[in-house]
Amino acid sequence: QVQLQESGPGLVRPSQTLSLTCTVSGDSITNGGYYWNWIRLHPEKGLQWIGYRYYSGSAYYDPSFGSRVTISLDTSKNQFSLTLTSVTAADTAVYFCARKAPVTSWFDPWGQGTLVTVSS
């Protein structure tokens, strides 16, 4: 079965760049036409969808992030990554990676998440 695991620094300074990686095991990220997503959990606000990268390369992001966000695929390592620039304390959250199958509206499976704190 497919499993996802997030990794990356737990502390990022304000105005710096947050970079996280999701390692996929159990299947290739280029198989099946899946969408590879990042979702975050704010302590008080709940979950927020950040965006996805399609297996073929196209991407779509929540417009509230503007040009700060990029999701990329590394097919050689079977990983996908999140880059979020110019972070502030409001970006402190648990970040999850998740897969979405084509022509579906749900996310499954998810990684267990990684806490990122933005603080000086």
Add this chain to the structure above:
Amino acid sequence: QSALTQPASVSGSPGQSISISCTGTTSDVGGYSYVSWYQHHPGKAPKLMIYDVTKRPSGISNRFSGSKSGNTASLTISGLQAVDEADYYCCSYTSSNTNYVFGGGTKVTVL
């Protein structure tokens, strides 16, 4: 402020049934049959419990059921068990440019 509104907490005794509501608008919950529910034990991966409003993935207990009326979707847990104690989040596709919106989460406590 989450796009979908859920109660912050719901509690029940073992064996009882509880329901969690998820209220949106005609642009999301009310406009599409694309509501999903996730169970989250902190520190673990969120788990898909219901998709397309009423459908259960393979392996999910039939104690979990979903429904929708107008702009409000609901997750019902029957025969409440201690293992059901977790946070639950609803999600809906939305016609806005956000694509997907979530609720703020509901903490289920088994008394």
